[in-house]
Amino acid sequence: MSxxxxxxxxxxxxxxxxxxxxxxxxxxxxxxxxxxxxxxxxTIVTGLALAKAEDWMNGIPAHSNPTKP
Incomplete structure (x- = not known):
C-alpha cells in the first residue's frame, strides 16, 4: 500500500x-x-493543389497545326 x-x-x-x-x-x-x-x-494541401493544377492543365486543348490560308 505504501x-x-x-x-x-x-x-x-x-x-x-x-x-x-x-x-x-x-x-x-x-x-x-x-x-x-x-x-x-x-502535404494534403500541396497534393490537392497539384491535383487541381493537373486537372486544369489537362483541360487545355492540344495544339494543332494551323492550316495555311
Whole structure:
C-alpha cells in the first residue's frame, strides 16, 4: 500500500508544480506532435493543389497545326 501512496503523492506534487509554473510556456501537446500535424496538413494541401493544377492543365486543348490560308 505504501507504493500506491508514494506514487499518488509524487503525481499530485508534480501536477501541482506544473499548474503553479503555468507561465513557462508548457504545453500539453509536445512540439513534435504539432510539427507532425503541420507537415501532414501541408502535404494534403500541396497534393490537392497539384491535383487541381493537373486537372486544369489537362483541360487545355492540344495544339494543332494551323492550316495555311
Amino acid at each position: 507504493l500506491i501512496t508514494y506514487v499518488h503523492v509524487a503525481l499530485t506534487t508534480r501536477l501541482a508544480e506544473l499548474r503553479r509554473d503555468g507561465e513557462r510556456g508548457d504545453s500539453p501537446v509536445p512540439t513534435a506532435v504539432i510539427i507532425f500535424g503541420l507537415v501532414f496538413v501541408a
